[in-house]
Structures are given as structure tokens and as C-alpha cells.
Amino acid sequence: MRTDELADSIRARIHRGELGPSDQLTPERELAAELGVSRQVVREALSGLSTEGYLEARRGVHGGWFVTELAVPFAAWITRSLADLNGIVDVRLALECQAVRFAASRRTEADLERMIAAVKELDNAEEDPKRYRHADLAFHGAVALAAKSPRLWSAIESARGELFEPAEELWADHRHLESKAFHEEILAAIGSQDPELAVSAMTRHIETTRGELIALRRRRNTA
Template identity: 40%
Template sequence: MARQVSSTTLAQAVADHLRMRIHRGDVSPGERLPAERELAEQLGVARISLREAIRQLREDGYVEVRRGSTGGTYVTELHRPAEAWRARMRAQAGEMDDIIDFRIALETETAALAARRHTAVGLAPVREAVLALHDVIGRTAFRQADSRFHVALARAAGNERLEEAVESARGELFSPRDLLPFREPVEETLRDHQAIYEAVAAGDAAAASAAMRAHLEGTRRQLRIIVFGAEDGADEVAWSPV
């Protein structure tokens, strides 16, 4: 028997979608979500389902609703949901490594396919995302440039399912770089992204795959520090973006 989709189920799906967008850095702390009517149209849902989704996100500490001339729904500083995420990662042994392992399997093959299949038009957004890191100012711009790179690379691979899977996997790992005293690793990220881009542009699938693997293994090391703690001086360690 087909399972019915209730309004509650739809609202939960919308909340999960918005939560993942926040996790992967599409929307950063302090940013305002689109107005209710516009956001409902973007997502293709009724406004009542969107309101319920926003209510869930408010309860979980992801957004706050402000009144007045600058009113609207804003992403919070994410302290409460980030701590809840870290607690879940600590409690569910192996989940973080499982997600990273999945991303490595997914994105190394994505990089290899991009090396084999890319066109000049498809490669241009990847290069633009690399160049954007030269001029980033602030964490929001940094997060957005990082996200643009991974998504553009998946598009260059020419497979919509891969693109969707990459975006979904990135959304499973909270990005608490906005909350912790880690310096922003623009140089490290630029180096990694440049290496991946050059291998893809050269059509070297093996090198592109290896560069992506090294990038994501760096992510694994830094996430372990963030989630499980580290020795004194950990706050000086550069954060490798997810």
C-alpha cells in the first residue's frame, strides 16, 4: 500500500531541506530567509507547510523571527543546534566517519568524471569558484565560495544524480566553523581547490580523484578536533571546509 504524505510529513521534509542548506553554508548566520510567499513558491509548497517547517526550525534553534521594519526569518548564530550536532556525533560512534567515507567515495568519483567529461562551459564555474577564494572577506563569503566549488564540480561531471547526492551529503555535516575559534583557512582551501581544478582541467582523472581524497581526509582530521576536542592550542589549527 502506498504511504500517504501528510502535511506534517511535508513540513518535516521542508524543515530538513532548509536545515541542510544551513549546514552546508548556503545560508549563513545572520542572513534572512526569503519572504514567506517567495520561499513557498521556490520550494513548491503551501505556505501552511512552510510555516510549520519554520516553527520546527525555531524550536531547534536554527532561526528566529524578528519584527519591525527589518523583520523576517533570520538564521541564528547556531550555538544550540551546533552543540546538539556535536553531541550526536559523539554519541553515535562512527557516524561522522561513515559520512566522510561516503563523501570520499562520492566526490572522488565525481572529480574523476569531471576530468573525463567536462566542457569549457562546464569548467568555467569551477574556476570562478576557485578565483572567488582569492577575494573572500568574512566567513559567509568563504562558506559560499567553498560550496560553489563542490557543486560546480559535480555539475561538470554531467550527472544530475551525482550533483544532488553531493549537495545532500554536504548537508549531513554541520559546519560549525562560524562558532569556534578556528582561523579561516583560505590559503589551505585555495591550495586544495586549485589542485583539484588543475587535475580536472588537464583531464587527469586519477590526479583529480587523489586531490579530492586528500582534501576530504583533511576535513576528517579537523572535524575530529571540533567534535571530540584536541590538545591545548587546537584553536590555532586551520579549519578545512566540508
Template identity: 35%
Template sequence: MPPTLSGALVATLRRRIVEGDIAPGEKLPSEAALAVEHQVSRTVVREAIARLNLEGLVHTRRGSGSYALAPPAGDGEDVPVARSLEDRLGLVDFRLGVETQAAALAAERRSDAHLDALAVRLRDLDGAQGHPATAMQHDFAFHRLVAEAAQNRYLLDALDRLGPQMIAMPRGRLDRATGPGSGSDDGAPARFAAVVQEHRAILDALADRDALAAAAAMRVHLAGSRRRLLAEAGGD
């Protein structure tokens, strides 16, 4: 049985997102542009976008457009994709166990080179406000470096298998992609500043070689991620 028009468009857009042609955080072409490009009606485009939303590959903001989310790591069979709010909260729970321990170990085992690399990632994250795809990559890289500094290959492998999708960023932080004057969330800059400060507290604790403070800072950060997810869900 041949695919429907909307099914064919879903397959095309899904492939572009998974292969990175449309990067996480990048805005998809408008309904009208997609309709012209693929020679289908706007109703077909809306159906395709709705399916991609359900798959967790796209997030649509009313009045702003649709944005690509991070695709699953690997082949998608071994690593479950965090699609629903429940999935994302469950992922934060998992990270609380893994990354709190990683931070404690990193405080004891980190090198000066690790600290230098983390400082660079923090600086880049701080400078990425308004660029959600870039911010997500720097955010993930920071957390991966903490796991690397822990010098435990199982912790590092856990983060590598999850990939950037583990960062609870795309849905809420995509509000900033709308830009000034276009209906963006007025509270987004403050939330972004809080995220940066939480990362800075982790780095400070690692620099002090304080395992308890590092674990606490990571826990505070991930608890903040949980709180922001719930706030975003309540505001939609």
C-alpha cells in the same frame, strides 16, 4: 495547548533561518536585543537558542554569540540534516564515495568552460576569508561544478539534494566571524588557507585531465575536512 514563550521564539527564529532571512553564517541578534524585540526575558531567549542548537540550526560560540547554520535542503523530509558530529562525519564518508568518483569523471569529461567557472569559484572562495556564509556558498558551488563537469546527472542530483549543508564549514569556520582582537581562533587563517589549497589541487588535476590525481586530490580534501571536524570537536 498554546506554545510556551520559548517555543514561540524557537518557531520564529527557525522560520527566519529556513527562509533565509538569517543567512547561514550570519550572527543572530544578541540575547538582549532578542529579548526586547520579542518582549520576553533573557532566560526565554537562552532556552530558545539552546533548542535551536540541538536542532542543528544554530551554533553558539562562547564569548562570540550565536550563528545560523545551513538549514536542510528541500522540505527536510527526504534529506537528513547533519546535526551532530557523528552525522557530519557520516556525511564526509558519503562525500568520499560520491565526490571522489565525480572528480575522476570530471577530469576526463570537463570542458574549458567548466575550468573557467571553477577558477572563478576558487578565486571567490579565496577572497571570502572572514565571511563564513559567503565562503560556504562558494565552497558548495565549487563542488557542485565538479559534479556538473562529471556529466552524470545522478552525481549532480546527489549534491543538489544535500545543498550547502554538506560543507563541513559552519561550526569551525565561524570562529573567523568574530574578527581580529575579539577572541577569534589564531589557527583559523592557516586552516582556511589549507582548504583553499586543497581546492586548488583538485582544479589543477582537472586541468591536467588526470583522473587518478583528481580523485586523490578530492580524497585528500575530504580527509582534511574530517580531520578539521575532529580537531574542532576536541577543542570545544
């Protein structure tokens, strides 16, 4: 794995929400051993992400590499062209709508139980952005498992790695409550095995995200 590939992988994990503000990364030595690369490759990748504003190094007994508050990289990401932003959302829309269509037709009771547990966790995480972020990941992961299509999930993960909306942004004006409502609609549609209703709910969910990002882009570009 090259330096740029490792940096891309970590950046995508942050974009997807697998890593968020104040989360600590695996120590350099362990990360190098896990990936089978030199510590120099790891150090260069992390340093590059630090320059971009994604990571910061902390010294001391509890030091290491930590995810920043992400204000700087998000400010840079959101200023991309409108065509590029729409293109990223379009890909996610196409992939995730197909995933919920499959999930509604193919889900098992075990799949449904995983989704229910994730939505309950969203309820319990209303005051905790980090906990909400992990519950959101769990829900989308459960939908992917229910779709019974590993290749489709791989494509969705790639698309989610390009789309960047830190969970903490949702707390700015309580948009996470609307997001949670969409998750509940998607769950209900999959539970009743209604593919068209599931696609409708997912479409509105992602189109709402598109609208939020475009509005944020407009505000940042006119500030």
C-alpha cells in the same frame, strides 16, 4: 510537502552552506506559495528550526526569519557518535571522489572557466566567511556540472546536507586557507585532465575535513 520534510530541506540548505548566519529566509507567504503548502506548514517548520537553534524570528520593518550564528545546532550536531560522523564523511568521500574523476575526464573549457572563476572568488573572499561560503558552493557546483551526471550531483547534495561544518568554523584557526589550497589542487588536476590526481586531491581535502570534525568533537565532548 509535510512540516518535517520542509524543515529537513531548510536544515540541509544550512548544512550545505546555501544559507548561513544572518541570511534572511524567503517570507512565509512567498515560501508557502512557492512550495504549494499552507502557511501553517511553513510556520511550524520554521518554528521547529528555531527551537533547534537554526533560525530566529526578528520583528519590525526589516523583520522575518533569519539564520542564527549556528553555535547551538552545531554544538548538538558535533556530539553525535564517532561511527555516525565517519559514516557521513565516508558517503561524501565516495561520491565526491567519483565526481572529480568524471570531471577530469569529461570537463569542457566552459566547465574549467567556471571552476577558475570560483577559485579566484575564494582568493577574494579570504576575509569574508559569507562570500567564501558562496564561492565554495560555486566551485563544487562547477565540478558537478563538469562530471555530467545529474544523479550523482543529487546524491552529493544529499550527502553535503548531512555534513555540517559552518564556514565560520574555518576561520577559528585559519583552516580556510588550507581548504582553498585543496580547491586549487583539484582545479589543477581537472584542468590537466588527470583523474587520479583529482581523486587524490579530493580525498585529502575530505579526509582533512574528517580530521577537523573529529578533533572538534573530541574538544566539545571533553569541555
